[in-house]
Amino acid sequence: MIYFDNASSTKLNDLVFEEMMIWQRDFYANPSSNHKFARKSKVAIENSRNKVAELLGVKPSEVFFTSSATESNNCILQNAVKNLKIKEFITSKLEHDSVFQTIQKISLEKNIKVFFVRNNIDGDLDLNSLEILLKKSKKPFVSLMHINNEISNINDIYSLSEISKRYGAFFHTDCVQSLGKINFKIDDNFDYISASSHKFHGPKGCGIIYAKNANIESFIYGGSQERNLRAGTENVSSIVGFAKALEISIKDLDKNFLYVENLKKIFIEKILKEEKIKFNGNSGILEKSSPYILNIGIENQDEENFLIYSLDSFGICATASSACSSGVEKKSRVIENLKKKISPIRISLSIYNNENEINFFFEKLHQILNF
Numbered sequence: 107m108i109y110f111d112n113a114s115s116t117k118l119n120d121l122v123f124e125e126m127m128i129w130q131r132d133f134y135a136n137p138s139s140n141h142k143f144a145r146k147s148k149v150a151i152e153n154s155r156n157k158v159a160e161l162l163g164v165k166p167s168e169v170f171f172t173s174s175a176t177e178s179n180n181c182i183l184q185n186a187v188k189n190l191k192i193k194e195f196i197t198s199k200l201e202h203d204s205v206f207q208t209i210q211k212i213s214l215e216k217n218i219k220v221f222f223v224r225n226n227i228d229g230d231l232d233l234n235s236l237e238i239l240l241k242k243s244k245k246p247f248v249s250l251m252h253i254n255n256e257i258s259n260i261n262d263i264y265s266l267s268e269i270s271k272r273y274g275a276f277f278h279t280d281c282v283q284s285l286g287k288i289n290f291k292i293d294d295n296f297d298y299i300s301a302s303s304h305k306f307h308g309p310k311g312c313g314i315i316y317a318k319n320a321n322i323e324s325f326i327y328g329g330s331q332e333r334n335l336r337a338g339t340e341n342v343s344s345i346v347g348f349a350k351a352l353e354i355s356i357k358d359l360d361k362n363f364l365y366v367e368n369l370k371k372i373f374i375e376k377i378l379k380e381e382k383i384k385f386n387g388n389s390g391i392l393e394k395s396s397p398y399i400l401n402i403g404i405e406n407q408d409e410e411n412f413l414i415y416s417l418d419s420f421g422i423c424a425t426a427s428s429a430c431s432s433g434v435e436k437k438s439r440v441i442e443n444l445k446k447k448i449s450p451i452r453i454s455l456s457i458y459n460n461e462n463e464i465n466f467f468f469e470k471l472h473q474i475l476n477f
C-alpha cells in the first residue's frame with residue numbers, strides 16, 4: 107500500500123504508541139477520583155499540558171484538551187457568540203467544514219452576520235478585503251486557517267491577525283495542518299488556535315484549544331474536567347500521546363520538513379513535465395504552500411472519483427478533497443471557490459513516504475489515463 111493521505115490522518119509514531127499503551131493498559135483509574143492511583147493519571151494529564159504549553163511557548167492554563175480539532179473549532183466559535191458576545195463572523199470560503207459549517211449553523215441560530223474575505227483563483231486571501239470588512243464591522247470574530255488542508259496554501263496569519271487586532275477583532279486560526287509540521291510561533295495577536303494530534307503521528311481522538319489568557323468558557327456541561335471547560339472523563343492515554351507526538355514532531359521538525367519538501371520537489375518536477383496535469387491553489391509553489399500537501403487536477407477529466415478509485419485499485423491511497431467531506435459524493439467547496447474547473451486529487455505526504463512510491467504513482471496514473 108502507498109499512503110498519500112496524510113492530511114486526513116497519519117501513522118502513529120511507535121514511541122508514541124508505546125507511551126500511550128502504559129496509560130491505556132496499566133493506569134485505568136478515573137483521573138478525577140480521590141486516591142493515589144487516580145492521581146497518577148491526573149498528574150500525567152497536567153504533565154502533558156505543561157509539555158504542550160512549553161512546546162507552544164504559552165502558559166499551561168491557556169491549553170485545553172478536547173476530543174478533536176472539530177470539537178476545538180466548535181467550542182471556540184460557540185464561545186465567541188455565547189461569552190465574547192460577538193456580533194459578526196469574518197472568515198473565508200476555503201475553511202475546513204469544522205469552521206465553515208459551524209459558522210453557518212451558529213449564525214443562522216443566533217442571527218449573527220457572516221462576511222467572507224475574498225480569495226483569488228489560486229486561493230490567496232486578499233488582505234485588503236479583510237481590512238474593508240473590519241472597517242465597517244461591529245464586534246467581529248475572525249477565523250482564518252493557517253494551512254489549507256486541500257490546496258496547501260500557507261496563509262499569512264501574522265498579517266491577518268495583526269490587521270484583525272488593529273480593528274479590535276478576536277482572531278482564531280485553525281493550525282491543524284501546520285502544528286508539528288512547519289515552524290510557527292503563537293503570536294500575541296492570536297486569541298485562539300486549534301489543532302489535532304492525528305495529523306502529526308499522534309493518536310486520533312485528541313485535540314487542543316489554545317485560548318489566550320484562558321478566555322473561554324464551558325462547552326460540554328457535566329463534571330469539572332478541563333477546568334470546567336469540557337466535562338467528561340479525560341482520554342488520558344491520548345492526551346499523553348498528543349504531548350509525546352508534539353514533542354517528537356517539534357524536535358525533528360526541520361529534518362522532517364526538508365525530507366518531505368524534497369519529495370514534494372520530485373513530485374512537482376514530474377508534474378511539470380505532464381501537459382495535462384495542473385496544480386490547484388498554490389500547491390505547486392514551494393514557498394507558498396506546505397511541503398506536506400499537493401493538489402493536482404487532470405484536464406478534461408471531471409470524474410475525480412474514477413481516478414481515486416482507480417488509484418485505490420493499485421493500492422494508492424489519495425483523496426479528492428478533505429476526508430470529512432469525501433464519501434459524500436459532492437464537489438469540493440474549496441476547489442469550487444477557486445473557480446477552476448479541474449477535478450482535484452489531493453496527495454498528502456509524510457516522513458514515511460519515499461521516492462519509489464512517487465515513481466509508482468506516476469506509472470499507474472499514466473496507465474489509468476492512457477497518457
Ligand code: PLP
Pocket residue numbers: 113114173174175176177202204251253254255280282283301302303312313428429430
Ligand atoms: N481543520 C483542518 C484544517 C483539518 O484538516 C481537519 C481534519 O482534516 C480538521 C480541522 C478536523 O480535525 P479532526 O479530525 O481532529 O476533527
